[in-house]
Amino acid sequence: MSLRLARRLGDAASFLDPVADLLQEAVLAIPKPVRNALDGVWLGAPLHPALTDVPLGSWTAAMVLDSLEPAAGEGAGRAADAALAVGVLGAVPAAVTGLNDWSYLRGDSKRVGTVHAILNTTGLALNIASLALRRSGRRETARALSGLAFGGALLSAHLGGQLSFGLGVRVNRTAFESSEAEWQAVLDEDEVQGDALRRVEVDGEPALVARARNGSVCAIAARCTHLGGPLDEGEREGDVVTCPWHGSRFDLCTGEVVDGPAVFPQPVYETRVRDGRVELRPAQNT
Numbered sequence: 001m002s003l004r005l006a007r008r009l010g011d012a013a014s015f016l017d018p019v020a021d022l023l024q025e026a027v028l029a030i031p032k033p034v035r036n037a038l039d040g041v042w043l044g045a046p047l048h049p050a051l052t053d054v055p056l057g058s059w060t061a062a063m064v065l066d067s068l069e070p071a072a073g074e075g076a077g078r079a080a081d082a083a084l085a086v087g088v089l090g091a092v093p094a095a096v097t098g099l100n101d102w103s104y105l106r107g108d109s110k111r112v113g114t115v116h117a118i119l120n121t122t123g124l125a126l127n128i129a130s131l132a133l134r135r136s137g138r139r140e141t142a143r144a145l146s147g148l149a150f151g152g153a154l155l156s157a158h159l160g161g162q163l164s165f166g167l168g169v170r171v172n173r174t175a176f177e178s179s180e181a182e183w184q185a186v187l188d189e190d191e192v193q194g195d196a197l198r199r200v201e202v203d204g205e206p207a208l209v210a211r212a213r214n215g216s217v218c219a220i221a222a223r224c225t226h227l228g229g230p231l232d233e234g235e236r237e238g239d240v241v242t243c244p245w246h247g248s249r250f251d252l253c254t255g256e257v258v259d260g261p262a263v264f265p266q267p268v269y270e271t272r273v274r275d276g277r278v279e280l281r282p283a284q285n286t
Contacts, residue, residue, distance in 0.1 A: 004019065006112050006162040006213050007111075009115045009159070020110065024102070025105035027099055027100060032259060035260060038138070039262075041128060043211055043219070043262040044263055048098045048100070048101050049170070051090065051093050051094040051161075052098075052157070054086070054087070055088070055091040055094055055153070058087030058090060058167070058250065059084065059087040059146070059153055060150070061080075062084040062150075063146070064148050065077070065083060066080045066146065066147075069216070074238070076138065084146060088124065091124045095121070095124070098117065098120070099117070101169070102116075104226075105246070109167045110209070112159055113163060116159040119159070120156050123149040123150075123156065126149035127145070127149045127150055129145055130145040168227075168263070169227075172225050173223055173226065173227065174266065177223075179203045181281050183272070183279045183281045185277040186201070186207070186255075187200055187209065187285065188276060189273050189277065191278075192210065192278060194211070195210075196211070197231070197234070198232070199230070202280050202282070205221050206222035206223055206224075207269055208241070209280070210239075210252045212239050212252060212253050216219045216253070217253050218279050219268070220250065220255040220266040220267065220268050221266045221269075224245065224246075224248055225263075225264040225266060226248050226260075226261050226262035226264075228245075229244055229248070231266070232264050236252070237263070239253060240258050247259065248260060251268050253268075254268065268282075269281060270283050270284075
């Protein structure tokens with residue numbers, strides 16, 4: 001499936017935008033510590049993609065075992081039921097973290113994410129129904145339902161891939177910034193005073209220069225690693241800057257994440273002052 005087709009599917013769900021807006025507002029009202037956990041700030045990587053492997057892998061195993069049941073007997077059937085149940089249980093945390101990630105999205109990403117979520121929710125419901133039918137002995141119908149759910153899960157997984165690789169959701173927006181080690185003069189030292197946040201360019205990439213509370217000059221990438229928000233337009237509190245788009249907070253000197261939704265730290269620049277000019281170069285350990 002091409003990105004163009006994924007967008008068309010998203011456009012088909014545009015009539016759900018009012019409902020989606022209300023749901024996003026509700027999710028955004030969840031307390032920040034809970035959202036940090038769901039974002040994967042503690043892990044240093046997005047949590048949702050890691051969790052999706054459990055249901056998809058379990059449901060794949062269930063499909064294989066279901067196909068073997070007529071020849072292999074009840075043992076394969078019981079194993080298929082167990083794999084299906086593991087997938088259902090694993091789908092719950094995957095759905096919760098996915099809902100959290102989706103709450104930040106806008107435009108095409110939001111609508112493709114909406115279709116992704118509808119497919120996953122429908123598939124989960126079908127698999128729960130399949131488990132109930134298996135317990136009552138109606139295995140043929142149960143296998144048909146889980147097979148239908150698996151097809152939807154595959155389509156949904158592909159849409160998830162398009163969200164990440166085609167639309168850049170939850171990727172590090174600073175990953176390809178220049179790492180050249182040459183010092184570059186970017187502005188006069190007297191332009192960095194008080195709480196000022198100065199945006200400059202280093203090899204064509206935006207950097208944020210500020211004076212720390214201890215008087216030193218610090219610099220980090222100005223493009224937020226979450227979804228590319230301009231940190232130079234954010235609010236500063238002490239040596240912490242808040243992204244104006246989604247509220248990610250970073251240490252101005254180390255680039256470390258203080259609060260999500262960002263999970264990747266900001267690239268850091270080395271700084272020095274020569275002849276009244278601030279010079280920067282990418283730190284060698286970023």
